[in-house]
Amino acid sequence: MLRMGWVAVSMMALVSGAWAQTGRVDERTLPYAPFPSDLKAMDDVIKAPLSDDFVAKTYTAPDGRTVPYRLLAPATVAAQPTLAKLPLVVVLHGSGSIGQDNAAQMTGFAKAWALPDVRQRFPAYVVVPQVDTRSADYAPGVDGLLASHPGASLPAVLALVDDLVGRLPVDTTRIYVVGFSMGASAALDALVAKPGRFAAAVVFSAVPPDRTQAAGVAAVPTLQVHGDADMENPYAPDHAWAEAVAAAGGAPVFIRYQGMEHRLPPDMILAPGWREWLFAQQLRVAVPRP
Known part of the structure; x- marks a missing residue:
C-alpha cells in the first residue's frame, strides 16, 4: 500500500501542477516494483482484441510515402455529432512495430485509449x-551523449x-503527441520540426534531440x-x-x-494521472488549420 500511495501522491501533484516551476x-523518483495486479492489467490490454472502433485507414503523404494508420473517434461523437472540437492524440510506436500491416x-x-x-x-x-522505416535515428550529439534526429518517415x-x-x-490548441522508445524519440523530434503544432508531449524511454535544440521547444x-x-x-x-x-526557461516533468x-x-x-496532465495542457494561440 505504501508504494501505491507514493504513486498516487506523485500523480496528484503532477496533475495539480504542484512543484512546477519554470527554469x-x-x-x-518512483521504485520499479510492479504489483501482480499492474502486470495483469498490462497483460490484459496487450492480449485484448483490437477494438473495431480503431478504424483502419491509409494516407499518402506529399512525398509519396504511404502511411497506414488507425483512427479512434471520441465515443461522444456518435451521440452528439455537433459536439465542440476535441483534442487529437498522436500515438507513435517503437521500432519493433515498423511495417505496413496496420496492426x-x-x-x-x-x-x-479505446478502453x-x-x-x-x-x-x-x-x-x-x-511507419515502414524508422521515425527517429540516433547519433552522438554535440555533448557526446546519444541524440535523435527525424527519420525518413517522420x-x-x-x-x-x-x-x-x-x-x-x-x-x-490541444494536439498532443505521445510515444514509447523510437516513438518517444520521434515525438520530441516532432516538437522541434513543427514549432507551435503540439500543445504537449508525454514520452516513455526517449532518445531526445540534440540538447542544443532544447531552447526552441522550452515552452512546450x-x-x-x-x-x-x-x-x-x-x-x-x-x-x-x-x-x-x-x-532555457521550460518546466519539464521527469x-x-x-x-x-x-x-x-x-x-x-x-x-489516469499522466493523461489528466496531458489534457490540461493547451496552446495559448491556436495554430491555423493547414
Whole structure:
C-alpha cells in the first residue's frame, strides 16, 4: 500500500501542477516494483482484441510515402455529432512495430485509449500511424551523449497530422503527441520540426534531440518517463534534455523509475494521472488549420 500511495501522491501533484516551476526540472523518483495486479492489467490490454472502433485507414503523404494508420473517434461523437472540437492524440510506436500491416503498431500502449473508462474520461481523436522505416535515428550529439534526429518517415507522419487537422473537428490548441522508445524519440523530434503544432508531449524511454535544440521547444510542456537501468535507450541523454529545457526557461516533468529497464511501466499504462496532465495542457494561440 505504501508504494501505491507514493504513486498516487506523485500523480496528484503532477496533475495539480504542484512543484512546477519554470527554469527547473520537476523531477520525481518512483521504485520499479510492479504489483501482480499492474502486470495483469498490462497483460490484459496487450492480449485484448483490437477494438473495431480503431478504424483502419491509409494516407499518402506529399512525398509519396504511404502511411497506414488507425483512427479512434471520441465515443461522444456518435451521440452528439455537433459536439465542440476535441483534442487529437498522436500515438507513435517503437521500432519493433515498423511495417505496413496496420496492426503491429497497435500495442497495449495504443489499445488502452479505446478502453471504455479511458475513452469516456478522455474524449479525443486518437491516431496511431505505422511507419515502414524508422521515425527517429540516433547519433552522438554535440555533448557526446546519444541524440535523435527525424527519420525518413517522420515528415509523412507530420503531414498526416496536418491532414487530419484539416478534416476533423480538432481543437488546434490541444494536439498532443505521445510515444514509447523510437516513438518517444520521434515525438520530441516532432516538437522541434513543427514549432507551435503540439500543445504537449508525454514520452516513455526517449532518445531526445540534440540538447542544443532544447531552447526552441522550452515552452512546450513535456512529461518524460525513463528507467535508470535502460540499456537500450540510455537514461542519461533523456535526463540531459530535461535539464537543457529547464535551463532555457521550460518546466519539464521527469519521472525516473529506479531499476526499470527499457519498457513501459505497467502501473502507468492505464493510469489516469499522466493523461489528466496531458489534457490540461493547451496552446495559448491556436495554430491555423493547414
